[in-house]
Amino acid sequence: MAVNMLRITSRRAISTSCQRSSGITVYADRLDYPAPPCRFVTEADLTSDMQALKTKEGGDWKELSLDEKVALYRLSFDKSYSEMRAPTGEWKYIVGGVFAACAVAIFFYGLQKKFIAPPLPETMSKEWQEAAVKYNIAIRNNPVTGIASQYDYEKNEWKK
Incomplete structure (x- = not known):
């Protein structure tokens, strides 16, 4: 039963990862669902070069150059799977925040020990x-x- 509940909630989360609300498409790169059903660049945001490339997409892919294939990929997805898995350096901010919080706690402990706490x-x-x-x-x-x-x-x- 728990597996079914997990499957249902994950489907709901996946289906909400690419919703259109009031004309704005919410797109999110996710490791657990790397290919959402919508595109990164919407039809309304396509430039003339992008539209020409999109018409080439319907033809033979052997005739496309590598740069055109990469551009077509970037129309559908913001990041590749390896870019999503790449380290962001966020751990540095977390460790820095933990050390800053510890420093503040030690400072207030010292103040209390010196000025507030009664003698032993x-x-x-x-x-x-x-x-x-x-x-x-x-x-x-x-x-x-x-x-x-x-x-x-x-x-x-x-x-x-």
Whole structure:
């Protein structure tokens, strides 16, 4: 069922890729549907040279030169498949935007740390933590698996 739904929605998307609305043709080069049913250049936009080339299109293609074949291709499609797949360099803008957003976030973090955040509590100081370890050893806190199990009370030093 999901496959059928995907097939139906893809057909709808393909059919809408080349719609005419109020005289304007919406043409889009897409990798998933590289040959839309409409042409890139509409009949109304053809110049006299293009119209002459279009009449030659109905004849033998062996008589057409390579430039004429390319011009006929460009009447139907904006880009070739390899041009659509060519790298655009868009990743550079994305990476730059991510780095800019990170820089702004770090800047605001620094401002908050410096001017807004309260000072750290005294329990975060090195002296307080050392005193807490001495206290836990003195009261023999958790002697089986805790910090007191790593202290030798007979020699008054840490076990090795």
